[in-house]
Amino acid sequence: METRSYEKYFRQNRLPHLWCPGCGNGIAMKAIVQAIEHKEGWTQDNTIIVSGIGCSSRASGYMDFDTLHTAHGRAIPFATGIKMANPELNVVVITGDGDCTAIGGNHFIHGCRRNVDLTVILFNNNIYGMTGGQASPMTPLGKKATTAPYGSIDRPFDACKLAEAAGATYVARSTAFHVQHLVKMIEDGMDCKGFSFIEAMVQCPTAYGRRNKIGEPAKMMAWMRDNAVMKNAWDKLPDDKKTAEKFPIGLFYKAETETYDSAYHRIQEMAGVTA
Amino acid sequence: MSARLMQGNEAVAEGAIAAGVRFFGGYPITPSTEIAEMMAKLLPKVGGTFIQMEDEIASMGVILGASLAGKKVLTASSGPGISLKQELIGYASATEIPAVIVNVQRVGPSTGQPTAPSQGDVMQARWGTHGDHSIIAISPWSVREAFDLTIKSVNYAERFRVPVILLMDEIVGHLRENVELPAENEIEIYPRRAPKISRAEGYEPYAPDEDLVPNIANFGEGYHVHVTGLIHDETGFPVGSPKVTEDSIRRMHEKIERAADEIIEVQQEFMDDAEFAVVAFGGTARTAYEAVLNARAKGLKVGFVRLITIWPFADKIIAQLAKKVRGILVAELNYGQLVGEVQRAANGACLVKLCRKYDMTIFEPEEILASIENLVAEVK
Amino acid sequence: MRKQLRLSGSGGQGVITAAIILAEAAVAEGKQAVQSQSYGPEARGGASKSEVIIDDKQIFHPHVKNPDFVLAMTQKAADKYFSDLNPEGILILDDDLVPNSPDFKNIIRVPITKLAVEKVGKTLFANIVALGVLAKITKLVDFETIKKSVANRVPPATVEQNMLALQIGFDSVE
Numbered sequence: 001m002e003t004r005s006y007e008k009y010f011r012q013n014r015l016p017h018l019w020c021p022g023c024g025n026g027i028a029m030k031a032i033v034q035a036i037e038h039k040e041g042w043t044q045d046n047t048i049i050v051s052g053i054g055c056s057s058r059a060s061g062y063m064d065f066d067t068l069h070t071a072h073g074r075a076i077p078f079a080t081g082i083k084m085a086n087p088e089l090n091v092v093v094i095t096g097d098g099d100c101t102a103i104g105g106n107h108f109i110h111g112c113r114r115n116v117d118l119t120v121i122l123f124n125n126n127i128y129g130m131t132g133g134q135a136s137p138m139t140p141l142g143k144k145a146t147t148a149p150y151g152s153i154d155r156p157f158d159a160c161k162l163a164e165a166a167g168a169t170y171v172a173r174s175t176a177f178h179v180q181h182l183v184k185m186i187e188d189g190m191d192c193k194g195f196s197f198i199e200a201m202v203q204c205p206t207a208y209g210r211r212n213k214i215g216e217p218a219k220m221m222a223w224m225r226d227n228a229v230m231k232n233a234w235d236k237l238p239d240d241k242k243t244a245e246k247f248p249i250g251l252f253y254k255a256e257t258e259t260y261d262s263a264y265h266r267i268q269e270m271a272g273v274t275a
Numbered sequence: 276m277s278a279r280l281m282q283g284n285e286a287v288a289e290g291a292i293a294a295g296v297r298f299f300g301g302y303p304i305t306p307s308t309e310i311a312e313m314m315a316k317l318l319p320k321v322g323g324t325f326i327q328m329e330d331e332i333a334s335m336g337v338i339l340g341a342s343l344a345g346k347k348v349l350t351a352s353s354g355p356g357i358s359l360k361q362e363l364i365g366y367a368s369a370t371e372i373p374a375v376i377v378n379v380q381r382v383g384p385s386t387g388q389p390t391a392p393s394q395g396d397v398m399q400a401r402w403g404t405h406g407d408h409s410i411i412a413i414s415p416w417s418v419r420e421a422f423d424l425t426i427k428s429v430n431y432a433e434r435f436r437v438p439v440i441l442l443m444d445e446i447v448g449h450l451r452e453n454v455e456l457p458a459e460n461e462i463e464i465y466p467r468r469a470p471k472i473s474r475a476e477g478y479e480p481y482a483p484d485e486d487l488v489p490n491i492a493n494f495g496e497g498y499h500v501h502v503t504g505l506i507h508d509e510t511g512f513p514v515g516s517p518k519v520t521e522d523s524i525r526r527m528h529e530k531i532e533r534a535a536d537e538i539i540e541v542q543q544e545f546m547d548d549a550e551f552a553v554v555a556f557g558g559t560a561r562t563a564y565e566a567v568l569n570a571r572a573k574g575l576k577v578g579f580v581r582l583i584t585i586w587p588f589a590d591k592i593i594a595q596l597a598k599k600v601r602g603i604l605v606a607e608l609n610y611g612q613l614v615g616e617v618q619r620a621a622n623g624a625c626l627v628k629l630c631r632k633y634d635m636t637i638f639e640p641e642e643i644l645a646s647i648e649n650l651v652a653e654v655k
Numbered sequence: 656m657r658k659q660l661r662l663s664g665s666g667g668q669g670v671i672t673a674a675i676i677l678a679e680a681a682v683a684e685g686k687q688a689v690q691s692q693s694y695g696p697e698a699r700g701g702a703s704k705s706e707v708i709i710d711d712k713q714i715f716h717p718h719v720k721n722p723d724f725v726l727a728m729t730q731k732a733a734d735k736y737f738s739d740l741n742p743e744g745i746l747i748l749d750d751d752l753v754p755n756s757p758d759f760k761n762i763i764r765v766p767i768t769k770l771a772v773e774k775v776g777k778t779l780f781a782n783i784v785a786l787g788v789l790a791k792i793t794k795l796v797d798f799e800t801i802k803k804s805v806a807n808r809v810p811p812a813t814v815e816q817n818m819l820a821l822q823i824g825f826d827s828v829e
Contacts, residue, residue: 011501014512045497050340061501061512066494068343069503070336071366077300077333081340081348082494084324085298089344089495107336110329264324271319280679280688390694450717451675451690453682561715640716 009033009044011064018058022217024176024202028123029059031179031200032092035186039090042190047090050079052099055130055204056123059094073104076111079118080260087261090190093120097138098128101157105137112166112195117259119189119196122159125204133207144211159199164253169194171253175201177224178249188251194259201228281454283421283447284351287377288313290425291349293462296375297323298346300337302330302356305389306445307379310351331359339363339372343502345467345493347429351377354396355385357403364438365404366504368527371436371481371489373467375428378440379448380557382635391635392445394557397612400440401586407524409531411538412440412586414557415447419454424583430465431538435530436488442585444608446558446637467493474498482509487530531587540583541592545571549578551651552596553630554617555606556582559638563606566643577647585613590620597621602650606630606643626654657710658795659719662785663736664728664749667699669782672808673726674705676786680796680804681709689717704736709795724793726785728767733757745792749781763792763828770823780820783809787824798825 010033019025036042049065051057053072060067070078075093083091100108100122111118127145128134135145135152138159142151164171170192174182182200189196203209203220214220223245229237231250281289287310291299299318301311311327318325324341328334331352338348352360357378367374380396382388396403400412411431415421421443428439468490472478480491480500489509492498505513506520514520531538545567546552555563560581570577580596580603582589593616597603602625605614614629621627630646632638660677662670671692678690692705706719723744727733730753737746737757746759750766765788771781783805790801802821809817 011499044499046495048344048494061503064499066499067501068340068494069501069505070339071362071504074332074336074363077328077336078340078343080326080333081298081300081337081342082344083340084326084337085341085344085346086495106329107333110333264319264326268319268322271316273320273322278682278685280675280682280690446691446717449692451678451688452714452717453686453688558717561717565716637718639718639720 006030006033006037009036009064010062014062017062019055020206022203022205023055024125024204025056025059025123027176027179028121028182028200028202029062029094031182031186032094032121033063034183035190038183038187039190042090046088047092048082049092049094050075050082051094052096052104054096054099054128055125056094056096057099073099073102073107075099076104076107076118076120080111080114080116083116083118084261084264087117091118093118095120095122097122097124097126097159098136101137101159101162109162109166112163112168112197114260115167115169115194115257117193117195117261119186120198121186122197122199123202124159124199125202125208127204127208129204129207133211143208160197160252163197167195168197168253169255169257170196172197172251173199173201173249175224175228175249176203177221178228181249185251192254194257278453278455280451281418282309282449282451283415283418283443284309284379284449285313286418286421286454287351287425287441287443288317289456290422291375291429292317292321293422293459294347294426294429295464296347296349296429297321298338298341298348299323299325300328300334300341300348300350302328302334302352304353304356306381306448307351307353307377309448310377310379331356332363335360335363335376338374339367342372342374343494345495347373347433347467349375349377349429351379353379353381354383354387354399357396357399361404365406365408367438368404368408368410369504369506370502371491372502373432373436375425375432375439375441377425377443379443379445381445382633388635390445392558392608392637393633393635394444394559394608395610395612395633396442397585397607397609400442407528409437409528410440410586411435411437411531411584412442413540413584414442414582416557416560416581417447418450418452419456421447422454422456426462430463433465433467434488435534436468436491437531440586442557444557444559446561450558470498479509480511481507483526483530487526487533535587538584539587539589539592541589542581542583544579546578546580548576549600550576551602551604551647551654552578552580552600553604553606553643553647554580554582554593554613556585556613559606559608562638562640563643565640566647569640569644570647575647575651582613588616588620593617593620594622594624597624597627600625602626602628602654604628604630604643604646604650606638606646608632608637626650628653657708658724658793659722660707660724660726660789660793661704661719661722661736662707662726663704663732665732666694666701666703668703668728669779670703670726670728670785671705673782673786673789674707676801676804676808677789677796678707678709679808680800683800683804684796686711687714689714691717702731704732724789726789727753728781728785729753730755747788747792765824765827767824770827771820774823775816775820780816783817783820784824784827787821787826788828790821791825791828
């Protein structure tokens with residue numbers, strides 16, 4: 001029988017959550033606490049959850065840690081402040097595709113560049129859900145949104161490639177369908193000292209699926225199952241098989257580089273720290 | 276400690292370190308940059324952290340995060356940068372995160388005259404962010420006072436858990452003059468507020484103490500605090516009710532209003548026999564003071580009133596002043612901002628006139644003296 | 656005893672640094688001093704002006720009016736900044752960089768930049784040569800105090816050259 005030992009990580013009196021029936025955010029949130037549960041030394045007292053604004057970012061309120069629901073796009077600067085003020089803390093950022101790559105895009109690339117020791121999980125639902133379905137920088141070409149009623153012509157970001165190019169030292173992707181894999185990707189990201197970025201693809205049946213006639217939540221998850229290709233297989237896939245629908249999941253990049261707090265510690269020593 | 280030549284911006288950095296600031300996030304902007312440069316040099320020496328962020332917004336965000344993790348924090352900028360910070364100044368106000376924001380004012384709007392003095396951000400300091408909020412803004416007129424008021428700003432931020440604006444101007448920021456700094460044991464420090472009861476005893480992070488200020492636990496201390504910019508009740512969690520909304524906004528105002536008499540500081544000179552008064556603040560007050568001396572030398576009974584606290588506004592003191600004198604001259608280095616507040620507080624009890632300048636140069640004493648003479652002539 | 660000085664030139668000539676050192680020396684002798692400056696956006700080449708007021712009483716208004724001494728290191732600065740000089744004041748000009756003397760009674764011309772190049776080796780030291788000139792002419796601060804202030808302010812590796820520059824400036828005028 002399943003133990004549901006992860007339930008202690010939730011503020012039971014704050015549930016049920018405000019997400020729509022069939023939303024993938026709950027799956028991703030649960031994956032985060034399961035990853036934390038697996039991590040030795042990560043407790044509810046020394047782990048901080050920081051989020052931005054949007055559907056994804058409501059997760060912080062349900063999680064029983066010190067939690068910070070910041071302003072739109074600003075989770076990474078706040079998280080940077082927490083980590084640099086107290087490097088002993090484990091800092092997890094929950095963000096969305098609009099939060100992270102539009103209004104928070106500059107903070108995102110500079111967090112990667114500095115290699116601040118954070119674990120950033122982007123809940124990618126391809127849309128601004130909380131405001132009712134506007135196009136985000138991760139809405140695929142041609143897909144409809146309330147602000148792209150004839151289909152989006154803005155080329156979408158690949159947030160994983162962006163993170164890698166900007167200097168993140170752990171970059172991975174998984175989906176709400178591949179739950180065990182998602183937990184593993186997050187857990188490995190938490191193991192990595194440095195800026196870890198995990199894109200969690202989540203279905204938004206209400207604001208995205210419905211408008212684009214993709215169907216019920218189960219059908220959206222089946223689409224993830226059918227189109228996600230594990231990184232190893234993806235690398236061997238001939239180009240003509242890499243259709244527009246298909247996408248790779250798994251670990252894309254990992255490197256060992258000095259973290260920002262460790263580098264700053266050297267600065268303190270060079271300055272002759274006395275306190 | 277012996278006297279030394281020090282720049283106003285340098286005094287802010289020294290004051291911040293003396294006040295216990297151990298985290299600074301910033302972005303370069305004239306004429307405040309020297310503060311960031313000094314903090315970059317000084318903070319690592321005392322085990323603190325300096326970080327140059329990617330923009331002004333991030334500079335504000337990073338200090339708020341650090342403040343929640345237990346550090347005393349400060350950032351510095353000038354008009355355009357302060358505009359960018361406003362979103363998170365509102366956030367700090369709503370979430371009651373202690374933080375000091377230094378604005379070394381320059382000519383605006385926009386890039387304006389980046390190296391030239393102005394006092395055009397008086398209203399920005401009060402109303403720059405969105406929504407109903409309370410704020411404290413104080414303004415130094417000397418290098419020594421830049422040091423002292425930086426410490427006071429940090430203490431107010433910690434005591435009231437409110438963003439505090441240190442409203443500098445380029446005149447004081449870039450001025451060098453002789454100062455003697457106080458010894459460490461002469462400096463009063465307000466410590467970070469701490470929970471008085473445990474979680475088991477029913478701790479609620481946003482429950483107000485007797486002074487209406489909550490004792491919010493730092494992150495990492497085991498209290499599992501939730502901080503959100505949504506309107507929240509005493510638990511810290513969002514509540515969509517009219518009562519909680521009203522209570523929350525009222526308390527944010529009342530915690531400052533209650534202590535207003537203590538916060539509001541005004542320097543008054545030559546007031547015993549004064550029939551007229553010059554009201555000024557910041558760097559302009561130095562010139563106004565000379566103008567008052569010159570007026571006195573000419574036999575005019577003029578007093579000098581310097582607002583050290585800009586916000587909350589010195590309503591009571593100005594109302595009393597207006598009843599005492601026959602005319603008030605407000606000298607400010609802008610098109611006219613503070614004068615509106617003085618007129619409101621004076622409430623018609625005496626004539627209130629504006630002496631303004633906005634040509635990127637500072638007042639000369641003769642200019643303010645001429646305005647004093649015009650005021651005297653107009654009343655008589 | 657209030658004395659007012661204006662040091663002017665173009666950005667990069669070091670007039671602001673010279674003014675700061677002079678004010679520091681005055682403070683070291685227990686005097687009151689304020690130093691202010693105005694400059695354009697250019698790091699090099701723009702107009703640059705720095706003012707120092709020295710007094711034994713507290714100084715409020717920080718700007719100089721009717722200076723007792725004006726140093727001009729460019730023609731443009733000389734033309735612009737001499738006009739409100741105290742009639743009994745002194746205008747000090749860089750002999751080569753200010754070919755045309757403004758119409759003023761008391762002018763002292765010193766080949767400041769030329770001395771820096773020929774005797775110290777670099778135009779970079781012109782401001783310290785000028786400071787030596789000012790120390791001699793203004794007599795506001797003891798020369799030994801100025802020496803100490805220069806030594807405290809300049810990079811350690813350049814102290815010797817700066818001391819030479821200061822002395823050359825000091826000796827260049829009667």
